Amino acid sequence: MEHIKSFQLLYREHCEAILDVMVNLQFTLVETLWKTFWRFNENQATDTATLAVHDESERRLPKSCLVLLCKYDPVVLWSRDCDNTLYQGLVEILIPDVLRPIPSALTQAIRNFAKSLDSWLTNAMMNVPEEMVRIKV
Template structure:
């Protein structure tokens, strides 16, 4: 069974829990009830999220990703670019695990948009996410043009699929640490909504990335993480 296969490999242990912060979209899927002020609603949502975090396994960490096995470099790239991609993708996956542990599911869309240098076709306010300071730092380490070039190489596609398998395995271990332990219906619904949103978020964030990479990543998601959540929920 696919789910069991994703749970078999031992994972590193690491305490990932962080106190909830005041962030837009915090604790997605949880809402307060009754007539409350904005502050009291936020406090209720944070309290609910902290309660639900006890049902997660915050100790899970990513496995080692391994090295990119590549015999010849794509034109215009260097081995330093490969190393930058490896470091950036590792940091990117770590950030995804952090927001999941804190039940800040909608922030994953922003993380994907930043990593893949998302640029909307028609920006509503004349700005794009690429102007953020976070992205400027990423761009200085690996320019978008080189990222796109690397994404066309089969060795990079294979390496990233292996990385994604490790990340998705960690997500399953975090969100469903014990299939026999009942979890609150609100948390189940939040996880279900999260799983349904991921494919659209990923496809949208990669709007300027080579189609082969998009098909590989979205297809891999559909047949791994999405499959697991559909089976369990």
């Protein structure tokens, strides 16, 4: 139960971080956030800040527990629901009024970002159970 609570808290913090970078139009940081949350290449991390984040994440919820929780249907479904809420909120923030014109630079940035999403997420979730990856993608 403690691991589930840790997952929920870490996932909430992760979603808040994604919201923050998206609101600030820092689309490329989403890949870094996903890699950090899913602990992609943690053994190859070299900079001090990345190592510190991985150590803190590992202390709060070991990667082995993270992977096991991703096999548990209620956690997978909860994650899907959180993502749906997050993504709907992001749409409302990024495209608030369909009648108002969107600057072409923003439109292009959103298009480029959207083209990269699948590969960024799939890459960040290496070694995560397939069902969780499928739900997230």
